[in-house]
Amino acid sequence: MSSSRRKTDTSIIDDVLKNPSSRRTFLKGASFAAAVTSAALAAGCVPGAEAASEETRLQWKEFFKKNYRLMTQEEKRQTVARLERLAKIRQDMDLQIGTEPPVAGVLYGYGFNISRCEGFMECVSACIKENNLDRKANTQYIRIFEMEPGKLDPATGNGQFFHEVPVEDKFYMGTQCFHCEKAPCTRACPTKATWKEPDGIVVVDYDWCIGCRYCQAACPYYGRRFNWGKPEVPKDEVNRKQHYLGNRLRPKGKMEKCTFCIQRTRKGRLPACVEACPTGARVFGNLLDPDSEIRYVLEHKKVFRMREELGTDPKFWYFID
Amino acid sequence: MKTDTSPLFLGLLGVTVLVLAQLPLFCGSSAASEKSFLGSVKETTAPFDTHSVQQVQPIVEATVPANERYQGGSFRVLARKSHIQRYKCSSCHTDKKVLVKNGAALTHGTVELSHGSDTNVLKCIDCHHPEDRDYLEDKKGRKIDFDHSYQLCGQCHFRQKRDWTGGAHGKRVQYWAGERVVYNCTTCHDPHSPRFEKRYPATYAVPLN
Known part of the structure; x- marks a missing residue:
């Protein structure tokens, strides 16, 4: 099989050498040769492939996988198996990367009680641990702002407080990705590497992201974070329960964001921030369930969304008691 | 000359039309958002099978069925009695005489009571049952189990209790789906000094990248 391929390669080279060459014919020949070689490598039947390490072969196959949305269930299983094996080879870590699909009849919504939050920031530290966020650059999805009474725009608040909280006559307001129904970030992506899932979660396919940061510029809420370097997480602090679209370890130069802890919520669990909140200021649930807590908040409380006039339709409501 | 400019003009016109077509998407009014997903959310009244x-x-922790109902029916609360260190209270509160030297250990000297306003601080028997120490007692004289303290708290904090029953106060345990299990009042609040203490935040923020 490989010998016949090599014969094709040599015949092309002969053609190129004998025939008068133009830029067009040269590129055509070169791209064909490259395609043939890579196909052979991907299939694992190229001279010297036996010598290539398992890591190289797995990594090579990873280069040729599809966008997550185009993968069949079998292809998802294969790529997850490869990623788990690569993590085992490279870092000796036993990961469980899930590909749980959205639950039917579920649209996630989030409520934030600005009269309950007292700025303890337990949510932020729980989020860092749960989502394997970069400890070196100190990436954080959630930001808590200490706000003056009467102000509702976090731009007017203090996002970098570190003193005993709560302070009298201040209130606290948290921001994160609001998972907009009309998310401007997904429209800005040139490679369709970010999209809104049927259950309303806006996700990123880290292997399709090219790191152009258009989405970050498009987000009016500063909800997205960029990995300028390779994220560093101490090995014993890595959360092993991961999701392909969620908290799996990101490569360098990729966009990431809050995913409502997709690895938890699709299994019925609450996001880490909700579970960690010591004051019960965070409410999470299914908007399509009339009996859910979030629907109770929407129907009985005074709610507002940030910069509603932009028409982005965030699924994150602030409310007061 | 004319043939040169007309394709350019047409092209410009086309671009303008495209830009104009995009405008409503970027400047979507609140009326437009009302039409979108919120309408379908409001219309969804069929119960969802959690x-x-x-x-x-x-849930691993001990729970008890609540004596209340929420909009979705019955639910459970986290049990409390297993967390009260000296429960059962009647094991000490008997007619048996105690020695003076054990007095310090047996009285509740560690309890700091700061519940109620400055002028009207609550006393022990405002909540605890004066005779049967294994129970609480509300102002109507009903015996209330420690596991169902929300019934006692709710007599004054009725707004909070209403929110808690519906889901706007307090929170669920671990899962948003499955059977509803919520934190009890006293899981989060120390009933003797229910306000959360001031402390330093768990972490701090750095400037955005």
């Missing part, structure tokens, strides 16, 4: 979500595990 037990349809796979992989929901039973």
Whole structure:
């Protein structure tokens, strides 16, 4: 099989050498040769492939996988198996990367009680641990702002407080990705590497992201974070329960964001921030369930969304008691 | 000359039309958002089977069925009695005489009472049953179990109790799906000094990248 391929390669080279060459014919020949070689490598039947390490072969196959949305269930299983094996080879870590699909009849919504939050920031530290966020650059999805009474725009608040909280006559307001129904970030992506899932979660396919940061510029809420370097997480602090679209370890130069802890919520669990909140200021649930807590908040409380006039339709409501 | 400019003009016109077509999408008014997903959310009144979500595990902590109902029916609360260190109270509160030297250990000297306003601080028997120490007592004289303290708290904090029953105060335990299990009032609040203490935040923020 490989010998016949090599014969094709040599015949092309002969053609190129004998025939008068133009830029067009040269590129055509070169791209064909490259395609043939890579196909052979991907299939694992190229001279010297036996010598290539398992890591190289797995990594090579990873280069040729599809966008997550185009993968069949079998292809998802294969790529997850490869990623788990690569993590085992490279870092000796036993990961469980899930590909749980959205639950039917579920649209996630989030409520934030600005009269309950007292700025303890337990949510932020729980989020860092749960989502394997970069400890070196100190990436954080959630930001808590200490706000003056009467102000509702976090731009007017203090996002970098570190003193005993709560302070009298201040209130606290948290921001994160609001998972907009009309998310401007997904429209800005040139490679369709970010999209809104049927259950309303806006996700990123880290292997399709090219790191152009258009989405970050498009987000009016500063909800997205960029990995300028390779994220560093101490090995014993890595959360092993991961999701392909969620908290799996990101490569360098990729966009990431809050995913409502997709690895938890699709299994019925609450996001880490909700579970960690010591004051019960965070409410999470299914908007399509009339009996859910979030629907109770929407129907009985005074709610507002940030910069509603932009028409982005965030699924994150602030409310007061 | 004319043939040169007309394709350019047409092209410009086309671009303008495209830009104009995009405008309503970027400047979507609140009326437009009302039409979108919120309308379908409001119209969804069919109950959602929260037990349809796979992989929901039973809560490990001890729970009891609540004596209340929420909009979705019955629910459970976290049990409290197993967390009260000296329960059962009647094991000490008997007619048996105690020695003076054990007095310090046996009285509740560690309890700091700061519940109520400055002028009207609550006393022990405002909540605890004066005779049967294994129970609480509300102002109507009903015996209330420690596991169902929300019934006692709710007599004054009725707004909070209403919110708690509906889901706007307090929170669920671990899962948003499956059977509803919520934190009890006293799981989060120390009933003797219910306000959360001031402290330093768990972490701090750095400037955005």
